[in-house]
Amino acid sequence: MSEKKKLTICLMDAPFEQARTVTALRLVDLALRRGHDVTVFAYEGAVALSFAKQKKHANAVHGCGVEEEDHPLPREWIAGLFEVAAQGDAKLDWINCGLCVDERGVEEAVQGCRRGSPADFWGAATGSTNTLVVATR
Amino acid sequence: MTRYLLIESRDPFENGDVESDFALARDLAGSEANVTVFLAQNGVLPARRRARASELDQLLTGRVRVMADEFSLRERAIASRDLRTSVAAAPLDVVLDALVAGDRVLWM
Numbered sequence: 411m412s413e414k415k416k417l418t419i420c421l422m423d424a425p426f427e428q429a430r431t432v433t434a435l436r437l438v439d440l441a442l443r444r445g446h447d448v449t450v451f452a453y454e455g456a457v458a459l460s461f462a463k464q465k466k467h468a469n470a471v472h473g474c475g476v477e478e479e480d481h482p483l484p485r486e487w488i489a490g491l492f493e494v495a496a497q498g499d500a501k502l503d504w505i506n507c508g509l510c511v512d513e514r515g516v517e518e519a520v521q522g523c524r525r526g527s528p529a530d531f532w533g534a535a536t537g538s539t540n541t542l543v544v545a546t547r
Numbered sequence: 548m549t550r551y552l553l554i555e556s557r558d559p560f561e562n563g564d565v566e567s568d569f570a571l572a573r574d575l576a577g578s579e580a581n582v583t584v585f586l587a588q589n590g591v592l593p594a595r596r597r598a599r600a601s602e603l604d605q606l607l608t609g610r611v612r613v614m615a616d617e618f619s620l621r622e623r624a625i626a627s628r629d630l631r632t633s634v635a636a637a638p639l640d641v642v643l644d645a646l647v648a649g650d651r652v653l654w655m
Contacts, residue, residue, distance in 0.1 A: 412647065415646075415647050417646055417647070429556065429588045429589070430556055430588070430654070433556065433587050433588060433616075433619075433639070436618070436639055437639055437642055437643060440639055440640065440643050441643055441646075444643065446643075446647065539646070539647060539649055540646040540647070540649055540650075540652065542646060542652050542654060543654065544654050545654065547557075547562070547564075
């Protein structure tokens with residue numbers, strides 16, 4: 411691995427809406443696997459990405475039950491990112507904007523996530539090698 | 548020389564902003580910056596050899612390097628041989644490398 415760096419990534423898109431989220435989480439996964447520390451600041455709709463009560467569902471159009479459909483859930487992807495970090499020498503700090511969480515009633519997040527504010531984003535960005543903002547379009 | 552990496556994840560037919568994003572890339576390159584455009588998701592669609600994409604062709608005539616995300620290409624069943632000559636298939640590592648190097652990375 412090259413020298414360990416700190417990266418900050420801001421996500422804003424709500425779950426189940428944008429392919430940007432998948433690409434951004436692929437990037438987080440890659441950074442963690444390379445041993446870099448990553449802070450994710452989830453803002454606006456992105457705070458629901460880690461909502462612990464997301465549920466899989468069947469798909470009648472596909473003729474699939476819940477198990478067979480195996481609907482992908484962002485909360486599982488995020489839990490997977492924490493596992494990747496734990497298995498290596500990397501740290502994932504996932505911060506959900508508290509005001510955005512309260513607005514949307516998504517307080518229950520998967521283990522490892524914490525509440526914060528835009529001030530945490532500022533702090534993470536100023537302490538990072540680089541920051542990427544994945545803005546809502 | 549300042550290095551920029553612009554991520555374009557939209558198809559020009561999907562969003563008119565792509566044209567101005569490519570114009571920004573050209574302008575940055577014209578100001579002596581080192582510019583790479585990384586196409587991802589539906590952003591890879593104009594990179595197909597037979598796609599009508601005058602905006603991308605304009606970009607390719609300049610000093611801008613253009614890459615297309617291998618994963619996004621595979622998702623869309625686009626083979627590397629089906630890309631425009633000047634577009635290279637590349638892994639997402641390109642974006643991470645740019646971030647780690649402290650390049651200016653913008654998701655358009």
